[in-house]
Amino acid sequence: MARIIVVTSGKGGVGKTTTSASISTGLARRGHKTVVIDFDVGLRNLDLIMNCERRVVYDFVNVIQGEASLNQALIRDKRVDTLYILPTSQTREKEALTKEGVEKVINELSETFDYIICDSPAGIEHGAMMALYYADEAIVVTNPEVSSVRDSDRILGILQSKSRRAEMGQDPVKEHLLLTRYNPDRVNRGEMLSVADVEEILAIPLLGVIPESQVVLNSSNQGLPVILETESDAGQAYDDAVARLLGEEREQRFMTNQKKGFFSRMFKGG
Amino acid sequence: MSDTATSGVKHGFQLRSASVSMTALELYYFDDDEFEETLRQKINQAPGFFRDIPLIISLEKYEGLSTELDFFKIIGTCRRNNIHVIGVRGGNDDQRRLARGAALALMPGTGQRDRAHDADAAPEKAVELPVSPTPTAASKTTTDAPPARIISHPVRSGQQIHAPEGDLIILAPVQAGAEVLAAGNIHIYGPLRGRALAGIHGAESARIFCQSLEAELVSIAGHYKISEDLQDNGWRSAVQIQLKDDLLVVTPLDKA
Numbered sequence: 001m002a003r004i005i006v007v008t009s010g011k012g013g014v015g016k017t018t019t020s021a022s023i024s025t026g027l028a029r030r031g032h033k034t035v036v037i038d039f040d041v042g043l044r045n046l047d048l049i050m051n052c053e054r055r056v057v058y059d060f061v062n063v064i065q066g067e068a069s070l071n072q073a074l075i076r077d078k079r080v081d082t083l084y085i086l087p088t089s090q091t092r093e094k095e096a097l098t099k100e101g102v103e104k105v106i107n108e109l110s111e112t113f114d115y116i117i118c119d120s121p122a123g124i125e126h127g128a129m130m131a132l133y134y135a136d137e138a139i140v141v142t143n144p145e146v147s148s149v150r151d152s153d154r155i156l157g158i159l160q161s162k163s164r165r166a167e168m169g170q171d172p173v174k175e176h177l178l179l180t181r182y183n184p185d186r187v188n189r190g191e192m193l194s195v196a197d198v199e200e201i202l203a204i205p206l207l208g209v210i211p212e213s214q215v216v217l218n219s220s221n222q223g224l225p226v227i228l229e230t231e232s233d234a235g236q237a238y239d240d241a242v243a244r245l246l247g248e249e250r251e252q253r254f255m256t257n258q259k260k261g262f263f264s265r266m267f268k269g270g
Numbered sequence: 271m272s273d274t275a276t277s278g279v280k281h282g283f284q285l286r287s288a289s290v291s292m293t294a295l296e297l298y299y300f301d302d303d304e305f306e307e308t309l310r311q312k313i314n315q316a317p318g319f320f321r322d323i324p325l326i327i328s329l330e331k332y333e334g335l336s337t338e339l340d341f342f343k344i345i346g347t348c349r350r351n352n353i354h355v356i357g358v359r360g361g362n363d364d365q366r367r368l369a370r371g372a373a374l375a376l377m378p379g380t381g382q383r384d385r386a387h388d389a390d391a392a393p394e395k396a397v398e399l400p401v402s403p404t405p406t407a408a409s410k411t412t413t414d415a416p417p418a419r420i421i422s423h424p425v426r427s428g429q430q431i432h433a434p435e436g437d438l439i440i441l442a443p444v445q446a447g448a449e450v451l452a453a454g455n456i457h458i459y460g461p462l463r464g465r466a467l468a469g470i471h472g473a474e475s476a477r478i479f480c481q482s483l484e485a486e487l488v489s490i491a492g493h494y495k496i497s498e499d500l501q502d503n504g505w506r507s508a509v510q511i512q513l514k515d516d517l518l519v520v521t522p523l524d525k526a
Contacts, residue, residue, distance in 0.1 A: 150427055150446060150447060151427075153426050153427040153445045153446070153447065154426060154427040154428045154447065156424075156426050157425075157426025157427060157428050157429045157445075157448070158426075158428070160423065160426070161429065172423075201443075201445070201463075203424050203442070203443060
């Protein structure tokens with residue numbers, strides 16, 4: 001059985017697609033057969049970040065509606081041969097994702113893949129609900145700021161009440177916190193929440209901290225998952241996160257210089 | 271669903287689903303005089319609580335004869351005591367027909383099993399009950415305090431946890447944007463960052479306890495304070511909140 005992992009956040013622009021691309025690439029590079037599905041119907045981005053936008057013929061919605069087979073729609077990554085991308089449609093509506101249709105596709109993928117990564121759209125509407133519904137695990141991507149943390153909290157509540165696991169009364173969806181765009185200097189100046197602040201509020205295990213970096217922007221413009229930038233902080237941070245996802249113990253990095261967080265400054269007069 | 275949404279015509283009203291917690295009277299058998307006496311005793315225990323409340327007659331544990339069920343007498347007795355009977359829950363077809371005749375609403379039973387069949391299947395039960403007569407109805411409700419609802423996971427933004435009868439105990443944070451409500455007390459072994467409403471049916475003795483007061487709103491029996499008014503006293507520390515002379519009072523737990 002495949003592990004089904006949703007990458008979600010509630011808030012937009014926090015790095016869900018970047019994370020989906022890097023986590024799936026990282027899993028595949030370790031030899032696990034991995035597929036990453038773009039659930040953001042109408043705002044197709046994943047194929048750009050994976051640099052396969054010119055190879056899209058059929059998409060997720062075509063498969064759901066029976067217009068193409070899964071094998072016709074899956075795109076094999078050119079860099080990592082155990083990685084596949086299931087792109088989404090740019091022209092359809094989110095409602096094209098039906099619960100039954102998504103289930104059929106996920107079941108079929110489960111037969112051959114080790115990991116299914118679901119790249120969720122922002123918000124808590126239909127597309128986001130479909131992306132998280134079948135998940136076994138969730139990577140909650142959060143930026144170190146109050147509104148992003150609030151939205152992540154909302155998504156965590158939905159995972160624990162509206163997912164298939166919740167509805168069936170099975171073990172709850174396993175939650176991982178991934179803090180992205182982290183800047184220790186700005187944390188020190190009290191402009192950002194610290195890792196400790198976010199962990200304290202959300203109360204879920206920390207999968208990793210991805211430092212704010214120009215490399216992330218550059219690589220996504222080039223269609224390169226940032227995890228392949230192995231020299232960069234952000235690339236290494238994603239590699240750590242993948243290792244932890246697979247059960248390895250790795251010390252947290254890239255969160256240094258943290259002395260006083262936003263909250264302690266605000267409220268204790270730091 | 272789409273016709274009202276798309277037509278754009280504004281109607282005089284809109285139907286919405288609503289859930290309201292109500293008191294159910296679990297009827298075991300019906301004897302007119304005894305019914306009124308037991309009812310009066312109950313009301314005397316908490317006159318404020320019972321005044322003008324809606325009431326459901328639950329027939330799921332009714333063991334008497336259907337012919338003894340006189341809904342007009344039940345309604346009349348309740349009316350004399352300022353209680354409004356609005357419907358019945360459960361019961362067999364005959365009983366429900368009688369209730370309908372008395373203009374009562376019919377609600378599905380929680381057990382889903384037909385009492386008539388149940389009695390057939392287990393006749394010894396039906397015989398057994400009359401041996402312990404009057405006290406059953408009275409003592410059942412007084413000694414069994416409603417159990418507390420215990421929640422051990424964080425209550426997240428957008429979630430609502432409701433304890434319609436007793437206390438609510440939460441062994442985790444209540445996050446900003448979350449709401450917890452209880453008829454009785456609310457205990458939070460963690461920070462309270464969202465809203466907490468205790469004594470929602472008017473119990474003024476209800477209290478709220480939390481390990482760190484960071485709430486958006488706290489309310490006891492309808493008296494509330496918002497975050498702005500909570501900053502000066504006990505903010506971000508362990509407190510209890512209670513109602514004294516119609517005022518919400520926040521007391522640090524170490525000085526309690």
